[in-house]
Amino acid sequence: MSHCIAIVEDDIDQQQNYAEALSNKGFETHCYNNVQTALEAIPKLKPDLILLDVVLEDDSDGGFTICRKLLDRGNNFPIVFLSDRSDEIDQVFGLRLGAWDYQTKPISLALLVERVKAVMRTHKARQDIPYPIANSEQALTMDYETSYVAWKDQTVPLTLTEFRMFAAIVDAGAQGIDYQALSESTMQRMVTNGTISSHVKNIRKKFVDIDGDFSCILNKPGFGYRWEAP
Numbered sequence: 001m002s003h004c005i006a007i008v009e010d011d012i013d014q015q016q017n018y019a020e021a022l023s024n025k026g027f028e029t030h031c032y033n034n035v036q037t038a039l040e041a042i043p044k045l046k047p048d049l050i051l052l053d054v055v056l057e058d059d060s061d062g063g064f065t066i067c068r069k070l071l072d073r074g075n076n077f078p079i080v081f082l083s084d085r086s087d088e089i090d091q092v093f094g095l096r097l098g099a100w101d102y103q104t105k106p107i108s109l110a111l112l113v114e115r116v117k118a119v120m121r122t123h124k125a126r127q128d129i130p131y132p133i134a135n136s137e138q139a140l141t142m143d144y145e146t147s148y149v150a151w152k153d154q155t156v157p158l159t160l161t162e163f164r165m166f167a168a169i170v171d172a173g174a175q176g177i178d179y180q181a182l183s184e185s186t187m188q189r190m191v192t193n194g195t196i197s198s199h200v201k202n203i204r205k206k207f208v209d210i211d212g213d214f215s216c217i218l219n220k221p222g223f224g225y226r227w228e229a230p
Contacts, residue, residue, distance in 0.1 A: 002028045003120060006047040008038045008066060009082070010056045014105075018051060018082075021109035022116065035062040039069060047077055049120055051112075052099075054083040054090065064097060071098045078123045080115065082107065088195040096202055100160045122147050122160065139211075139230050142167065154210045161186050162203050165196070169217060169227050176226030200225060 005022050009015040010033040019029040030045055032038040034057050042050065050070075056062030067079050079099040083090070086104040094102045100119050103112070125146040141150040147163040149156040158166060168177055168185035177185075179193045186199075200217060207214040218226050 002026050003048040004028045004030065004045065005116065006038070006042050006045060006050045006077075007031045008033070008050065008056065008063065009053045010034065011053075017109060018112065021113055025113050025117075027116070033057065035059055035065055038066050042066075042070065042077070043073065043075060049116060049123070050077050050079045051082050051116070052079055054081060054085050054094070064094065067094065067097045067099055078119050080119060082112070088192050088198075092195055092198045095159050095161050095199070098159065102161070119160065140170070140216075142170070151207055151210050151214070156206050156210065158203065158206065162199060162206075165199055166203050166217075169200075169225050173227055173229075176220045176224055178220075178224040182224055196224075 003026075005027050007015055007018050007022075007029055009018065009031070012033070015031050015033065019031055022029050030041070030047065032041060038056075050066075052063045052066060054061065054063040056066075059065070063081060063083065067081075070077060070079070081091075081094045081099050081102040082105065083094075083102070084105040091102045091104075100123075101115060103115060107115075122145075139152050141153075142148070144167065147158070147160055149158055149163065149166065164185045165182055168182055171177075172181075179196055182196050183192075186196075204214070204217055207216075216228050216230060218228055220226050
């Protein structure tokens with residue numbers, strides 16, 4: 001059974017290039033060019049992953065609208081933004097909405113296919129794990145294969161980018177990790193210190209939502225961040 005990919009892109013040439021590259025690798029693809037048709041069709045289609053542009057026809061934030069509405073309705077589709085809007089505020093906003101990844105154009109078709117495969121492998125691995133993972137010996141549980149994190153036996157809903165950063169901070173321990181290394185850990189392009197700080201703020205909030213006393217991610221002023229185990 002082939003995996004199903006929904007492509008929401010208003011540039012027909014790009015849309016067809018993406019569809020052809022994915023179809024050649026065995027994926028089933030369905031294409032849409034605007035907010036209305038995507039929101040009507042995708043919940044019925046139930047794709048394994050959505051590739052989503054931000055600007056759709058006359059709607060400058062159409063992709064953000066689709067992402068928010070689908071996730072608000074409880075749909076559990078991995079969403080990957082693919083946009084020429086490369087400003088950090090757009091990337092951070094897309095990831096905060098709940099997207100798994102945010103890639104900027106232009107992107108090679110080979111890299112796009114590998115990104116899609118990576119997200120789908122992680123999504124499948126997460127689905128195959130019986131949550132929550134009980135762990136009575138320590139507060140933090142991590143599964144690197146599935147990018148899964150639990151704190152005090154409760155799942156922390158980190159995006160892939162957030163998990164990569166969080167894992168890098170934890171692995172660095174008390175010694176800490178600098179902004180450059182954190183930027184590289186995201187596997188994103190054009191990641192500034194401000195973007196890193198915004199992501200860390202969001203990661204902290206997700207832990208604090210579970211445990212109001214959480215304080216394990218600490219700043220190293222002028223350097224980066226460090227992890228202090230409880």
